[in-house]
Structures are given as C-alpha cells and as structure tokens.
Amino acid sequence: DAKTTQPPSMDCAEGRAANLPCNHSTISGNEYVYWYRQIHSQGPQYIIHGLKNNETNEMASLIITEDRKSSTLILPHATLRDTAVYYCIGLYRTASKLTFGTGTRLQVTL
Amino acid sequence: KAGVTQTPRYLIKTRGQQVTLSCSPISGHRSVSWYQQTPGQGLQFLFEYFSETQRNKGNFPGRFSGRQFSNSRSEMNVSTLELGDSALYLCASSRQGDHEQYFGPGTRLTVT
Numbered sequence: 001d002a003k004t005t006q007p008p009s010m011d012c013a014e015g016r017a018a019n020l021p022c023n024h025s026t027i028s029g030n031e032y033v034y035w036y037r038q039i040h041s042q043g044p045q046y047i048i049h050g051l052k053n054n055e056t057n058e059m060a061s062l063i064i065t066e067d068r069k070s071s072t073l074i075l076p077h078a079t080l081r082d083t084a085v086y087y088c089i090g091l092y093r094t095a096s097k098l099t100f101g102t103g104t105r106l107q108v109t110l
Numbered sequence: 111k112a113g114v115t116q117t118p119r120y121l122i123k124t125r126g127q128q129v130t131l132s133c134s135p136i137s138g139h140r141s142v143s144w145y146q147q148t149p150g151q152g153l154q155f156l157f158e159y160f161s162e163t164q165r166n167k168g169n170f171p172g173r174f175s176g177r178q179f180s181n182s183r184s185e186m187n188v189s190t191l192e193l194g195d196s197a198l199y200l201c202a203s204s205r206q207g208d209h210e211q212y213f214g215p216g217t218r219l220t221v222t
Binding site for chain 2: 032034038041042043044045046049087096097098099100101102
C-alpha cells in the first residue's frame with residue numbers, strides 16, 4: 001500500500017471551502033486514493049475515492065494530480081459538523097485492509 | 111438500513127482475563143474487518159473475515175483471534191489481557207467488490 005503524508009492539522013472557517021492535501025508519491029498505478037474521516041469517538045466514515053480522474057459526491061470533491069503523486073479533498077462549504085480527523089489512504093482495488101496514517105485534524109470554527 | 115452494530119459498547123476487564131467482542135455487519139455484507147485504535151498507535155488493522163474464512167491478518171500477537179459465522183456475524187477474542195490492550199475496537203463491514211467499508215461505533219475496552 002502507498003505511504004501517504006498529510007499535514008497534522010488545519011483550520012477552516014464555517015461556510016468556507018476546506019482543502020485537505022495528501023501526498024502519495026509512491027502510489028502505484030493500480031492503487032486508489034481513499035478518504036475517510038473520523039469524528040471524535042465514532043467509527044471512521046467513508047468519504048470518497050478515486051483512481052485517476054477527479055471525483056465528486058454529495059459529501060466532497062477529490063482532485064488528483066495528473067502524475068497521481070498528490071490529491072486534495074475539498075469540502076465545499078465546511079460546517080462545524082465537519083470537524084474531524086481526515087485520513088488519506090492508498091489501497092489496491094481488491095484489498096480491504098485499510099492502513100490509516102495519522103491523518104489531518106480539521107477544526108472548523110465560527 | 112441498519113448499520114454495523116457492536117456489542118458491548120463498553121467493557122472493563124482485569125489483566126489476565128479474556129474478552130469476546132461481537133460485530134453484526136450490515137445485511138448482505140459478507141466481509142468483516144476488525145481494527146484497534148489507541149492514542150499511541152492510531153488505527154491498526156487486526157484481521158478480515160470473508161465467508162467464515164480469515165482473509166487478511168495484521169501484525170498482532172496470537173492472543174488476538176477472531177471468527178465469522180455463517181450469518182456473517184463476527185467475534186473477536188483477546189486472551190490473557192494486558193494493560194496495553196485498552197483501546198477502541200472497531201468493526202467494519204463491506205460487500206464483495208465495493209469500495210466502501212462501513213464502520214460500527216466500536217467497543218471501548220479498558221483493562222485494569
């Protein structure tokens with residue numbers, strides 16, 4: 001599985017876009033980029049995943065660079081409920097063993 | 111539909127005892143994975159079961175074991191508990207071929 005690097009913490013004002021970066025320079029061609037988040041004391045929650053193309057769902061957008069060495073998770077209008085630890089994970093399509101790093105602690109403030 | 115359920119939610123045990131935790135996956139999900147979360151080591155993969163067979167195993171001692179039943183429900187067992195086993199134990203389920211894993215709320219185990 002690819003090693004990922006994320007900033008330990010970020011702040012974002014409520015209503016603004018939160019852009020969370022992830023470096024995955026060792027990712028292989030068959031590995032997807034997954035994003036999960038964990039709100040305090042709850043189980044992690046799947047957000048989005050992508051391989052090469054940018055992806056968007058009801059929760060977020062995922063922008064993957066052309067060389068696939070990094071990606072950015074975008075929460076378009078952050079709310080206080082988005083305060084959580086966000087994990088970026090590189091994983092093969094058929095694998096289910098998630099390897100969580102230390103993630104980015106996003107604090108959304110008024 | 112109902113989410114992943116884990117029982118019990120909280121548990122206190124003493125060193126040397128053993129413990130069994132239970133996980134009921136989402137209906138139709140046949141893959142169940144277990145994770146341990148501690149402040150020092152973060153979220154770590156324990157093992158994965160699919161159709162009653164262990165498919166993947168993390169780097170944990172043999173005191174940690176699990177099993178899956180024919181209805182996809184899973185249990186994990188920790189024998190000879192140590193203080194360091196105090197953690198939040200999370201279970202996740204998924205459908206074969208799906209990208210998403212759905213996590214339960216976890217069982218918080220405290221070993222005294």
